[in-house]
Amino acid sequence: MPGAGKTTVARRLDSRIRTQGLPVEVLDGDMMRTILSDGFGFTTEDREATVRRIGFVCSLLSRNGIYAVAAVVSPCLDTRQEVRLMHEPGRFVEVFLDCPLEQRIQRDRKGVYQNALHESSPDFTAISDPYEPPVRPEIAVRTDLESVDQCVGKILTWLRQTNNLKAAAAAGQLV
Amino acid sequence: MPGAGKTTVARRLDSRIRTQGLPVEVLDGDMMRTILSDGFGFTTEDREATVRRIGFVCSLLSRNGIYAVAAVVSPCLDTRQEVRLMHEPGRFVEVFLDCPLEQRIQRDRKGVYQNALHESSPDFTAISDPYEPPVRPEIAVRTDLESVDQCVGKILTWLRQTNNLKAAAAAGQLV
Numbered sequence: 001m002p003g004a005g006k007t008t009v010a011r012r013l014d015s016r017i018r019t020q021g022l023p024v025e026v027l028d029g030d031m032m033r034t035i036l037s038d039g040f041g042f043t044t045e046d047r048e049a050t051v052r053r054i055g056f057v058c059s060l061l062s063r064n065g066i067y068a069v070a071a072v073v074s075p076c077l078d079t080r081q082e083v084r085l086m087h088e089p090g091r092f093v094e095v096f097l098d099c100p101l102e103q104r105i106q107r108d109r110k111g112v113y114q115n116a117l118h119e120s121s122p123d124f125t126a127i128s129d130p131y132e133p134p135v136r137p138e139i140a141v142r143t144d145l146e147s148v149d150q151c152v153g154k155i156l157t158w159l160r161q162t163n164n165l166k167a168a169a170a171a172g173q174l175v
Numbered sequence: 176m177p178g179a180g181k182t183t184v185a186r187r188l189d190s191r192i193r194t195q196g197l198p199v200e201v202l203d204g205d206m207m208r209t210i211l212s213d214g215f216g217f218t219t220e221d222r223e224a225t226v227r228r229i230g231f232v233c234s235l236l237s238r239n240g241i242y243a244v245a246a247v248v249s250p251c252l253d254t255r256q257e258v259r260l261m262h263e264p265g266r267f268v269e270v271f272l273d274c275p276l277e278q279r280i281q282r283d284r285k286g287v288y289q290n291a292l293h294e295s296s297p298d299f300t301a302i303s304d305p306y307e308p309p310v311r312p313e314i315a316v317r318t319d320l321e322s323v324d325q326c327v328g329k330i331l332t333w334l335r336q337t338n339n340l341k342a343a344a345a346a347g348q349l350v
Contacts, residue, residue, distance in 0.1 A: 057235065061235065061236070064239070064241045066239045
């Protein structure tokens with residue numbers, strides 16, 4: 001959801017993976033929207049198309065041994081499932097950053113919740129638009145209770161336990 | 176231009192690079208349009224946005240040592256220059272596939288020229304819409320006079336001479 005800490009966690013994860021000598025790209029929703037979806041709005045359809053595009057780019061990177069970290073609001077279960085299926089089995093890792101609304105509003109540096117609560121944004125995820133939480137994400141963290149390092153630690157542990165970090169290093173992807 | 180042989184040359188190049196054990200992705204305009212620009216039309220603006228998106232995806236792949244082969248109609252000098260600047264210096268290779276109109280019409284398996292000449296396609300590159308040929312492309316070939324293997328050979332020679340093939344192999348990108 002907006003304000004849950006996606007960009008912060010993605011950047012820290014990027015730097016931790018990079019430190020291990022592995023190739024990594026962060027695909028940030030805000031950044032991606034300007035290039036992959038210029039001219040697009042924030043309707044449900046436009047937003048899901050953007051999620052699909054970012055997912056596609058991630059799948060291209062992933063199948064070439066590049067870690068792709070997507071930091072993006074993706075409210076629909078169906079679209080996330082679609083993006084999961086674009087990837088080789090076991091390569092798509094859904095990380096659910098959970099955070100209560102009050103906390104998200106408090107953190108709201110971009111003023112997006114202020115706008116949404118005053119109804120100037122008709123299509124705002126988790127306010128006027130539905131957010132469908134993941135049913136069984138690979139990783140779930142509470143960003144109001146866990147630190148950025150704890151969140152990133154959970155992700156790295158998962159990658160190690162599933163041989164996703166070791167596998168890449170063994171395949172000669174060290175740069 | 177449409178019908179100049181982009182897809183055919185791209186596929187052969189893909190297989191030649193892959194044979195050398197190097198990682199490569201082909202980004203084909205027709206294929207890309209369905210995922211990167213669904214809902215988009217064929218106006219100049221829409222088409223240039225698609226070129227920019229494909230260029231952006233190529234730059235992500237390229238900076239991670241993946242060969243990205245874009246087979247795409249890109250009529251505007253300015254957009255091609257924009258895409259060139261997204262890449263690290265020396266990594267963007269412009270290949271101009273030149274071919275006379277009569278030959279392109281003869282090859283027209285998809286019937287796109289038939290439509291364009293009968294005015295049912297208002298925005299068709301090199302018929303109703305301008306095509307700005309490259310001023311100084313890295314490589315230029317005449318696909319009506321040179322075979323697919325000759326075209327691909329020219330590209331591979333250029334890549335070798337500029338250390339673009341050797342560099343990738345030396346960087347441990349062998350898969």
